[in-house]
Amino acid sequence: xxxxxxxxxxxxxxxxxxxxxxxxxxxxxxxxxxxxxxxxxxxxxxxxxxxxxxxxxxxxxxxxxxxxxxxxxxxxxxxxxxxxxxxxxxxxxxxxxxxxxxxxxxxxxxxxxxxxxxxxxxxxxxxxxxxxxxxxxxxxxxxxxxxxxxxxxxxxxxxxxxxxxxxxxxxxxxxxxxxxxxxxxxxxxxxxxxxxxxxxxxxxxxxxxxxxxxxxxxxxxxxxxxxxxxxxxxxxxxxxxxxxxxxxxxxxxxxxxxxxxxxxxxxx
Numbered sequence: 173x174x175x176x177x178x179x180x181x182x183x184x185x186x187x188x189x190x191x192x193x194x195x196x197x198x199x200x201x202x203x204x205x206x207x208x209x210x211x212x213x214x215x216x217x218x219x220x221x222x223x224x225x226x227x228x229x230x231x232x233x234x235x236x237x238x239x240x241x242x243x244x245x246x247x248x249x250x251x252x253x254x255x256x257x258x259x260x261x262x263x264x265x266x267x268x269x270x271x272x273x274x275x276x277x278x279x280x281x282x283x284x285x286x287x288x289x290x291x292x293x294x295x296x297x298x299x300x301x302x303x304x305x306x307x308x309x310x311x312x313x314x315x316x317x318x319x320x321x322x323x324x325x326x327x328x329x330x331x332x333x334x335x336x337x338x339x340x341x342x343x344x345x346x347x348x349x350x351x352x353x354x355x356x357x358x359x360x361x362x363x364x365x366x367x368x369x370x371x372x373x374x375x376x377x378x379x380x381x382x383x384x385x386x387x388x389x390x391x392x393x394x395x396x397x398x399x400x401x402x403x404x405x406x407x408x409x410x411x412x413x414x415x416x417x418x419x420x421x422x423x424x425x426x427x428x429x430x431x432x433x434x435x436x437x438x439x440x
Contacts, residue, residue: 175209175436177378179236179369179395181387182215182225183298183352185405186428193228200429201229204436210376212236214365214385214395216320216351219244219281221299234375238278239351239391240368241319241359243375252371254363258315260345264358267341268323269308273334276303276322279314286311291324294354321358328353351391366394386431388412388423403431 180186187193201211211229214236215222222237226246234245243252261277268275274291277284283303285292296302306314323338325331335356338348347361365387373380385392385399388408396402396416404413406422413419418435421427 174382175384175401176382177210177212177369177373177376177384178204178432178436179212179214179365179372179383179385179399180428181365181385181389181392181395182213182217182222184388184407184423185386185392186213186423187225188423193225194426194429196426196429198229200426200432201231204432205230207437209436210378212372214240214368214387214392216355216357216391217299218278218283218301221301224300234372236365236368236372238319238363239349239357239359240363240365240371242281243368243372251375252368253317254319254360256318256320256346256358256360258318260342261315261318261321262312264321264338264342264346265308265311267338274324276324277311277314278319278322280317281319282314284311284314291354295322295324319359320363323356323358325354325356331356349391351389357391364394365392366398369395369398384436386420386428401435403435 204211210233212233212235213222213226216239219237222235226235234243234251236243241254244250284306285303286308288305335348346358349357351357373383381400383399384401385395386403387396388405402416403418403420404416406427420431
């Protein structure tokens with residue numbers, strides 16, 4: 173297939189968590205763009221955290237952020253938003269407060285949490301952003317334009333256990349998914365990287381069959397299945413690899429660049 177739109181996840185795919193994009197991966201993006209392929213990002217990250225990466229790649233198209241809840245160009249043009257209802261946010265916050273779970277709220281692309289701790293510090297270090305500690309009551313004052321909530325846990329087992337609890341309690345109201353061993357993402361139903369790539373392809377006038385997506389985690393699965401063709405990273409979860417058309421090298425070994433050369437540029 174001739175790929176017209178190539179969509180990549182960030183953490184664990186284009187870049188190792190907490191590190192910059194490698195020179196090889198930047199070159200691969202620029203080579204693809206030079207051959208007429210549109211390259212963009214789909215990530216669970218905040219827009220403000222994804223934007224510098226997009227700019228470093230020379231990407232000048234809308235980027236899919238917050239797992240599809242916000243699609244916005246590097247110039248600030250908004251193409252799509254999906255904000256959580258205030259009543260659902262308050263219910264989840266109260267639920268987590270009773271259990272002393274660390275939860276983060278993203279309002280108008282600003283990060284808020286009740287208190288600064290090891291979870292907030294780990295997140296800020298990895299994402300290269302700075303949040304605001306406002307207390308539990310303070311969180312209730314930031315209900316405008318909330319794209320997602322993020323629960324941060326100590327381990328994969330704890331994350332999966334809490335996801336099960338949240339789905340049982342709130343599954344009819346919100347969607348809950350794991351984006352990495354420590355993160356449980358809470359968004360509106362219908363919000364996903366899959367819906368994001370479909371909306372973006374439509375906006376760009378590209379048939380979904382002419383798209384390719386690459387990723388490594390559970391929150392990438394819908395996008396990988398929705399794209400015309402899919403690539404799993406070598407470090408991807410086994411069931412993610414099983415769901416994809418191809419498997420490339422690991423993130424640490426520039427598997428992204430390998431995928432671009434092998435599966436994108438071969439047809440251009």
